[in-house]
Amino acid sequence: MKRIARKEVVYLAGDRADTLYRLESGLVRIVELLPDGRTLTLRHVLPGDFFGEEALEGKRYRYAAEAMTEAVVRGYDPRGMGHEELQQVARNLARQMRRMQAYEAHLQSGELRARIARYLLFLADTPASYRDERGLYVTASHEEIADATASTRESVSKILSDLRYEGLIVTAYRKVYLLNVKALEQEAQGVLEAA
Template identity: 25%
Template sequence: MMAILFNHENNFKNYLMYGKRQYMKQKNVVYEQGDIGEGFYYLDSGLIKVHTSTPLGKERVLNIVLPGQLLGVQAMDQQAHFTTATTVKDSVLYYFSYDDFKTLITLHPPILNLITKSIIQKMHILAEQINLHTLTTEQQIAAVLLNIYHDFKNYEIPLTQKDLATCTGLTRITVYKTLKKWKEKKLIDSKNKRFLIKNPDLLKNYLFHS
């Protein structure tokens, strides 16, 4: 359940000169399920949700992309996107075409390893999400938090309850009640517009066995 964030990835800012800056308003589609990919994106600011449609046409959120993360890498070599990415807030992205990518790895070879890890992680996300089939509302929230936790390699997640509700499509009341229950169980805590995951293993067990 991940979209990759640069701890090393914050260093990706050093390579933004190779990409093309794009500003997108809230609720704009970055790429759509079925579109042929010809590059990837780095999110500099804003918030993006990655989602797909169920056979019944219901939206299913697979991931939330935060500033410092890449998206679309798994389809950059003219493969079809198996998800849709939509801006939740006004966002600034940098687009790297496949040619830009080739230039980048020629000049900076270590980037290739970084991108490869990102693709592997994204495929792992998809496999886990498929295995989860229909998620309860609580499992949806757990999945999103664990996804970001794994990306950041950090127990603190820079996301508000409002962001979480907007991205998942759940009501703020539902999100509030779920998080309140988890706080009481000492699974998570929150402070200064951040969630603190106190026990990721227990939260993951909750996701797969609740």
Template identity: 80%
Template sequence: MRTLARGAAVYRSGDGGDTLYRLESGLVRVVELLADGRFLTLRHVLPGDNFGEEALEGKRYRYAAEAMTEAGVRGYDPQGMGPEELRQVARNLARQMRRVQAYETHLQTGELRARIARYLLFLVDTPACFRDQGGLYVVVSHEAIAQATASTRESVSKVLSDLRQEGLIATAYRKVYLLRLGALEEEAQGALEAA
């Protein structure tokens, strides 16, 4: 098993895709570098998920994968996997595809404020969520939120400032405290119901 620090690359776009990965701990995201230089988060890899599926076809990795938290990853040679192991990988990738489809709805539905609220609530159910004396918080930067909501850092900063002034969240360095979960859930749901 390989342990990665937050922000470390598991692999980069264009690297030779000879290893299929399984996330053992932490949180990893798969990102695409856009033509304008911004990154777009395509999916989040949760503990137990496989990723780097290009290795199943012997192709180069199309996207990059990076650790959002300290992460433990295990690599496998797909050529050495038996039929039952490959069936388990296929089931896992199918579950992830359902999550990705739900995530696409998240990106394409509603105003940025609602998309940010949904993303912060999504992170609550991942290894990026913690609790301390200040309460429940997620470890995430403004830039990562922008990449996950198809936005810009500046727009995200404005929305977070508004949410902070309204008492829904508090912020610290790479931390967003979720002070009023019910109100955030209403923000997130409102846009889905209007769609």
């Protein structure tokens, strides 16, 4: 088991893929660095999920894996895994594929405002959500929200400012408090499922 700090990279694109990982706790995202320098979030890895599946083929990792929260990962040598364990990995990857398809629909449908609302609601059902005396909040920077909604940091900042002005959210350093979940759900026009 290995503890990973927020923003720490588990592996980079191009690294030799000799380890299959399972997320024990926290939230990890799989990202691609685009030629123009932007980062695109391809999928989110939830506790219990396997990632680094390129290790099953003995190839190099195609994308990078980065912790969005403090996380704990367990590494496996796929060559030492039995039939039962590999079936568990296949079932888990199939569930992740369904989530990825929903996520792809999220990126391709609706205005940016709806996509941001959907993403905030998605994060509220993951280990990136917390509660304190002010209420429910998610931990995500403007840049991470932009990466996850195929947008720019500036556009995200503008929309978060609008949502804040309308009383739907309050922002703090890497925190977005969800003050009016019902209104955000209306903005989202359907919630992106976490499971």
